[in-house]
Amino acid sequence: MSKRKLVVIGNGMAGVRAVEELLNLAPDLYEITIFGAEPHVNYNRILLSPVLCGEKSPADIILNDADWYAGHGITLHTGKRVTEVDRHQRIVRADDGTEAPYDRLLLATGSDPFIIPVPGRDLPGVATFRDFKDVDTMLAAAKSGKRHAVVIGGGLLGLEAANGLLKQGMDVTVVHLVQALMERQLDAPASLLLQRSLEQRGLHFRMGAQTEAILGETHVTGVRFKDGTEVPADLVVMAVGIRPNVSLAKQMGLHCERGVVVSDTMQTYDPAIYAVGECAQHRGIAYGLVAPLYEQAKVCANHLAGLGYARYTGSVTATKLKVTGIDLFSAGDFSGGEGTHDIVFQDPGRGVYKRLVLDEHNCIKGSVLYGDTGDGAWYFQLLRERTDVSEMRDMLLFGQAHLGDSGRGGGSNAASLPDTAEICGCNGVCKGTIVNAIVDKKLFTLEEVRAHTKASSSCGSCTGLVEQILASTLGGDYSAVPSKKALCRCTDHSHDEVRNAIREHHLTTAEQVRAFMNWRNADGCSSCRPAINYYLIATWPAEVSDDPQSRFINERAHANIQKDGTYSVIPRIWGGVTTAGELRAIAEVAEKYAVPTVKITGGQRIDLLGVKKEDLPGMWADLNQAGFVSGHAYGKALRTVKTCVGKEWCRFGTQDSTGLGIDLEKMTWGTWTPHKVKLAVSGCPRNCAEATIKDFGVVCVDSGYELHVGGNGGVKVRATDLLCNVKTEAEVAEYCAAFLQLYREEAHYLERTAPWIERVGLAHVKQHVVEDAEGRRKLAERFYESQRYAQIDPWAQLVEQERDSHQFAPLQRLA
């Protein structure tokens, strides 16, 4: 059977990205032909401004070299402009007569710079800023000793062009029609700060100036404005905007508005024809930034590959100006208006301006940062995820670091760090390594940086910094992660979509989930397997059987793997209270199995470290014999309930904190959760059990109990939020069960309570656990129900099974 034919019109970033995504999904489905009007292979248009500045060479910004096209059997026609498409015969014709038949056509014609219709616009010396040719024109002008450059347009593109020409030694005047630079991305105060800073670098500005004519006989000599004034010019760059290039689409009879109109599947009105990138108009918007285009490319490829389930639903975008030394970030809608609130920080002396616009739901709607953009990625995340920020509103403008943070070496502004600065403390990756990988290996996304450098792939605390480095290295318009995060590389579906499908379609095995949701790998991967297993057992506790092979080794072996492949064993010590007899039993086990290290843990328990895997079942049997059960110190599960001695002994104690802690541990042990869960009960506000950095903490007071949620120590310290006050121990138990169940049902796998609460907002948790009494009771009931299946000591269970399977012992010992 002969292959189907795919023709791509446009050899730029969006079109080629769609082809790359398609090759990942279905490498052999199509015979692919690409037409490009420019005489080049695919290059990174975003990086034209560093080329103009002389910071990069043209070769540095090639994305796909000729070998790539050849290696994938792609026919590439460069320097050929497609002039005609016969939709009945399904044939594409280029200006040189080249023809190519298609079964599927992809339009990725990009956009054209807008040329203002003034006399003299065709004179030699007038350029736009769109492609290699334009950069060559500008560089040639600068190198031939021409002095005066005029850039028309004070937007992102114009300012980058002006900055580049300034660096090439020209005397540059920026002409802008209105009074504020980058008025679509910035508000007036930020605009003014930007203009001052650029003036200090030597740029000249003509604000509120309308161009009337470009002067010159055989070459540009100057520009005249409506008010009659003139400025001399040897080079004029028009950078007043771009327009989707739809001339071919219109001629083909496809429905166009501003761009080629496409559906959520990136199809035009002709179902055999797709469009992606700057030429496409989706739900009324034609995007010009790289991240939305790449999302579109991914969706388009999904349909071209015949999978047919991906949807593009639009993007929220953010902008960063790529002018070295100027920090500027803008995202969302900051026009204000009814029902919105502004939070503003202004320090003109330091050149810092920050503004956040909140909507009526206390979510960030827009953000403008100037001078200090370190928290841009964080604000953008809060904006995309529509997080209710009312609880952190008082500290919001001071940044994420102010909410409590550690483990980042104090640096929060990646752009100002030296190349030797360590970014990822887990894997020892410094900034220079990340920057080089982004440039050399053409990386665009956080996921790619993680795969190639390992930065941000372990604890994730440096994710914000890595995103900043991506943004400042790619410059222009890196716009962070897609609005929807896929669960893993096996799928495009998000955590929430997978959970909903399991619930709504009553899926009870991982195989069903992967088949139902069109997983790319039959067995999944090490990221999605544990996640799906958790979602299944959390949703259908009575029906689903746990899959040990989908669990991380610690939860499979019910012990914690150490760096040398041995394990650590921690028996449960209820509420941290033990007896002489129990200690003696632990001591005997430690001696019997020659345990090299015995350590008291932070959670008031005893850790036996350095145990060989084959010794685990025997040790468990001995510990079971002495009355111990597994402490789940290895699992995404209830870990410890830390307590102080409370009023039984302490002269300050107000309640029986120890007894309450033990009761809570008896109620919650064994539960599987999205991430580890720690509890604590302190007997008085002195809080010796550190209840305010636990997932669920109780602080006893004379009148009852304060319940605190969402705290943790660890990578990023977060103190709890106060949930409410209750009067009785019975209430503490019910609120605790309801809170844990809400977390179990809503959080993403590997999301601790702290980031979950920051994502959904404390108000949401209060509504379900505090305000809605009936809802709370039902949540608690579902928790108790799931505990019926979870409270089985895994040690005893495995000791029993091990008699048959011997899976902890070697298969064979060879001499």
Place this chain on the structure above:
Amino acid sequence: MSTTQNPAADALQWIEVGALEAIPPLGARIVQHPQGDIAVFRNRADEVFALRDRCPHRGGPLSQGIVCERKVYCPLHNMGIALDTGQAIAPDEGETTCFPTRVENGRVYIALHEATA
């Protein structure tokens, strides 16, 4: 029966290590050897693979990892290793020794160089 071809098969000695059923599907067992443990994997299709039980990254025991198709992910830092070659999966780099295997009548055999067997 599944066999992994090796051009130097002549110099190899095949050793029976146990029953296929003793290895959990999508799991592994280890074979102790004086020169280091060997991890014997079984996937969903009942293919059997044998690798030196040492991740090229930081020496993690691959036998304890999560198995997907023809890959295993090291339990220490999640590096992916191809079961049929011992090579790290790009963009990671590194390699661990891969031993030929075969299954006959439900018994698993691995091939070691005579010098090491």
